[in-house]
Amino acid sequence: MEMINAIEALGALAQETRLETFRTLVRAHSPNAEEAGLAAGGLAAQLGVAAPTLSFHLKELTRAGLVSARRDGRSIIYTANLGGMRALADYLLEDCCQGACAPSLEETET
């Protein structure tokens, strides 16, 4: 991952509505792609934001590679892109921190 992509992903997540959106989509995640994700309208209702506002944020998350969209009838279903999040975490730990970040407690307790 390049720095410019990392900045886009970081910026996408650095906003309450968008971070909540991503977390909500993670909860709605499923290994089989068919049933994973949530429709834009359902998301907006669940998060309590106006449809155009959520649309703006979803575009931001999409641009950053953190969510994907597919059409299903009249709805557009958004899904969390877990690989994008993993790539960001890897960038922070490996490239940015150069592997020098001490591992978290959970990982050393075995």
Added chain:
Amino acid sequence: MEMINAIEALGALAQETRLETFRTLVRAHSPNAEEAGLAAGGLAAQLGVAAPTLSFHLKELTRAGLVSARRDGRSIIYTANLGGMRALADYLLEDCCQGACAPSLEETET
């Protein structure tokens, strides 16, 4: 880590000058605290930004818990707070992704 802290850290890193600042400080990191870090002036010169601009960004990074400062004579030495970065990465992987992110290739290659 709480969501609000994660948002601050994400926002702090989602800006080119600040991300470069953090990366530069990681390179200047040392296990013994005495010799770790860089002075604000040296950083500003290295990054090619005006002193007040860097000061603004350093405050932002400090507020987010990603850098620490100590005075040494007339200089103020900034150091990367690797624990803060680790806490952010953990938040993204554990809390936000709920551990569902596939591990990166490097980690599965053993």
Added chain:
DNA sequence: ATAACATTTCTATAATTATCTAAATATGGA
């Protein structure tokens, strides 16, 4: 005490972002 240095705070400004209402686009069904 004064001067030189290092950094921050103040002030102003330009640029970006988040939000809403209204209008446009796309889909599915009667």
Added chain:
DNA sequence: TCCATATTTAGATAATTATAGAAATGTTAT
């Protein structure tokens, strides 16, 4: 075809952020 539904795009506005020059603060040496 016409209508209702789902979502996005356009346009306007308020709020936030990044930046730099000028002034203020704190430190060291003479």
